[in-house]
Amino acid sequence: MSAAELLMWIRGPALQFATVVFVIGVVVRILEILVLGRKQDLAAARGSALAGGLRTIFSRSVPDRGTLQRSTFNVVAGYIFHFGIFLALFFFAPHILFLHDVFGVYWPSLPTQFIDAVTVVTMITLLAVLLHRISHKVMRYLSRSSDYLAWLLTFLPVLTGYLAFHRIGLTPPMLMALHIASVELLMVAFPFTKLMHAFTLVMARYYNGAMAGRKGVNA
Amino acid sequence: MPKDQSIGEALRARGISRRGFLKFCAATASLMALPPSMVPIIAQALERARRPSVIWLSFQECTGCTESLTRSHSPTVEGLIFDTISLDYHHTLQAASGAAAEAARAAAMQENWGNYILVVDGSIPVGDPGYSTIAGISNMDMLLETAAGAAAIVSVGSCAAFGGIPHANPNPTGALSVAAFIREYGNRTPNTFAADAAAQAAHTDISSKPIINVSGCPPIPVVITGVLAHFLTFGKIPDLDSLGRPLAFYGQSIHDRCYRRPFYDKGLFANTFDDEGAKKGWCLYKLGCKGPTTYNACATTKWNDGTSFPIQSGHPCLGCSEPDFWDGGGFYKAISTPTGDISRTAVYAIGAGAAAGVALGALNRAKRTRLQQTHSKVGIDDLDKGG
Numbered sequence: 001m002s003a004a005e006l007l008m009w010i011r012g013p014a015l016q017f018a019t020v021v022f023v024i025g026v027v028v029r030i031l032e033i034l035v036l037g038r039k040q041d042l043a044a045a046r047g048s049a050l051a052g053g054l055r056t057i058f059s060r061s062v063p064d065r066g067t068l069q070r071s072t073f074n075v076v077a078g079y080i081f082h083f084g085i086f087l088a089l090f091f092f093a094p095h096i097l098f099l100h101d102v103f104g105v106y107w108p109s110l111p112t113q114f115i116d117a118v119t120v121v122t123m124i125t126l127l128a129v130l131l132h133r134i135s136h137k138v139m140r141y142l143s144r145s146s147d148y149l150a151w152l153l154t155f156l157p158v159l160t161g162y163l164a165f166h167r168i169g170l171t172p173p174m175l176m177a178l179h180i181a182s183v184e185l186l187m188v189a190f191p192f193t194k195l196m197h198a199f200t201l202v203m204a205r206y207y208n209g210a211m212a213g214r215k216g217v218n219a
Numbered sequence: 220m221p222k223d224q225s226i227g228e229a230l231r232a233r234g235i236s237r238r239g240f241l242k243f244c245a246a247t248a249s250l251m252a253l254p255p256s257m258v259p260i261i262a263q264a265l266e267r268a269r270r271p272s273v274i275w276l277s278f279q280e281c282t283g284c285t286e287s288l289t290r291s292h293s294p295t296v297e298g299l300i301f302d303t304i305s306l307d308y309h310h311t312l313q314a315a316s317g318a319a320a321e322a323a324r325a326a327a328m329q330e331n332w333g334n335y336i337l338v339v340d341g342s343i344p345v346g347d348p349g350y351s352t353i354a355g356i357s358n359m360d361m362l363l364e365t366a367a368g369a370a371a372i373v374s375v376g377s378c379a380a381f382g383g384i385p386h387a388n389p390n391p392t393g394a395l396s397v398a399a400f401i402r403e404y405g406n407r408t409p410n411t412f413a414a415d416a417a418a419q420a421a422h423t424d425i426s427s428k429p430i431i432n433v434s435g436c437p438p439i440p441v442v443i444t445g446v447l448a449h450f451l452t453f454g455k456i457p458d459l460d461s462l463g464r465p466l467a468f469y470g471q472s473i474h475d476r477c478y479r480r481p482f483y484d485k486g487l488f489a490n491t492f493d494d495e496g497a498k499k500g501w502c503l504y505k506l507g508c509k510g511p512t513t514y515n516a517c518a519t520t521k522w523n524d525g526t527s528f529p530i531q532s533g534h535p536c537l538g539c540s541e542p543d544f545w546d547g548g549g550f551y552k553a554i555s556t557p558t559g560d561i562s563r564t565a566v567y568a569i570g571a572g573a574a575a576g577v578a579l580g581a582l583n584r585a586k587r588t589r590l591q592q593t594h595s596k597v598g599i600d601d602l603d604k605g606g
């Protein structure tokens with residue numbers, strides 16, 4: 001199989017497969033949670049669940065001071081790499097083109113040099129996060145193989161994307177194939193790993209906020 | 220023109236000024252990314268070089284490469300360098316035909332055994348040798364036979380270099396590039412030698428012949444002549460990339476040297492061929508430009524005497540100097556986009572996921588009710604999704 005053929009397969013059947021697994025997996029896991037439902041709360045509401053829920057989705061995104069002081073590295077590094085991935089994923093021109101192909105919407109991109117810099121920072125941060133996980137006694141104790149797997153699945157698309165952009169090491173079609181393949185791996189594993197938090201995080205925050213809101217607690 | 224004339228003598232005989240000749244040498248040097256101090260050395264080497272014999276074999280090809288080459292012809296000096304080699308066999312350009320043409324090839328091979336340059340354009344059909352024959356000789360046999368005495372092989376054009384359009388899906392003739400053919404069949408003895416035991420005995424394995432790929436559909440004229448000039452100047456094949464192409468000409472991508480690159484970097488794209496972006500000369504990536512994955516000298520050398528190149532005239536790069544560029548999923552589709560209809564797949568998947576999710580949820584509810592009724596405890600492991 002030539003590099004061009006491999007790339008065609010990766011952009012074609014492999015991508016279809018990854019999409020099917022990703023979408024079905026994510027939908028199933030979300031519905032599983034929603035359909036399970038909650039016991040009806042018979043107590044009189046003292047505040048708005050909806051308002052509390054919505055507020056908390058955003059308010060919990062800002063770390064409270066205690067957490068920030070206790071785990072400065074986790075919070076700061078966590079923010080950096082999440083934001084980096086977000087920017088590179090949604091504001092790199094070829095990615096927008098890809099998403100345009102799928103969703104039919106188009107938005108402006110950020111300068112490639114900027115995305116390039118963001119990618120480098122993201123990779124360094126991800127490496128630091130891994131190092132921290134390995135070197136920190138408690139973190140290491142808490143880590144399971146699935147945590148390392150999730151890290152690898154996150155790191156590979158960033159790394160291969162960087163290599164593909166700068167065309168380092170292999171022919172461009174090969175690098176592109178590897179990059180898309182790494183994303184497909186991520187997509188396939190996504191619903192079955194903690195990566196699922198990208199969706200459930202919003203639900204969990206809303207739920208916490210709604211419970212508090214209903215009780216009239218300003219959480 | 221006498222064969223043993225040096226290139227310098229030949230040029231002077233044709234009234235080419237020393238200045239014009241040096242200009243060509245300078246252009247060649249800069250194309251090959253050599254320092255200006257190399258210009259006199261190139262000039263000296265070319266002046267003294269005996270006109271080498273060149274045998275040009277055309278297999279499954281469209282003659283576009285020859286067309287391209289002749290566009291570098293008079294009055295440019297690049298073309299005259301071609302006059303100064305001894306082109307002993309070339310279907311389109313030679314006067315002789317039929318048996319006389321084949322006799323010319325045999326004579327050139329015999330006289331220059333081990334020293335001639337073999338240029339090939341077109342791919343070699345191995346599905347059935349009958350798909351392409353010349354004077355009753357199959358392309359396979361002619362290549363095996365002629366390559367045996369060559370100093371080096373130059374595969375001109377993407378068909379000879381990578382298989383090109385004959386090799387495109389579904390490749391009905393079983394077309395192979397020169398390099399792929401030699402890798403697979405290089406140790407064979409050509410059938411044409413069947414009757415001639417002496418020739419058979421003398422036939423050398425061609426598996427290790429140096430091959431230079433000058434890809435492009437067609438290649439840029441000065442790149443073809445530049446590669447030959449390099450060979451004449453230094454007497455060895457130039458530095459090649461992983462696909463066997465001279466780094467001097469194929470070392471940088473179209474995208475690296477494209478004058479529309481600032482627009483790409485800023486995210487300014489033409490969406491159609493006639494929108495505002497197209498008129499303003501913005502980047503053609505969204506229209507399928509393969510510049511980022513294509514290595515060629517178009518953006519620097521340009522075409523038609525340095526007039527322009529495809530992107531400059533408003534059309535995306537097709538990636539014609541890369542292997543299998545015909546099968547890249549469409550000329551007007553960017554290389555990073557899906558080939559199929561992902562949206563539709565996703566919609567079906569959402570439907571399937573919803574059905575499965577509701578069913579699973581119902582099962583979970585039933586399980587919960589059961590556990591509640593039996594007052595069973597739910598531990599952390601029951602909740603674990605393995606994530």
Ligand code: SF4
Nearest residue numbers: 477480502503508510
């Ligand atoms: S037109 Fe093509 S080669 Fe030029 S910058 Fe855009 S993508 Fe790159």
Ligand code: SF4
Nearest residue numbers: 515517536537538539
């Ligand atoms: S711009 Fe691209 S497709 Fe056009 S001739 Fe150059 S390499 Fe070939």
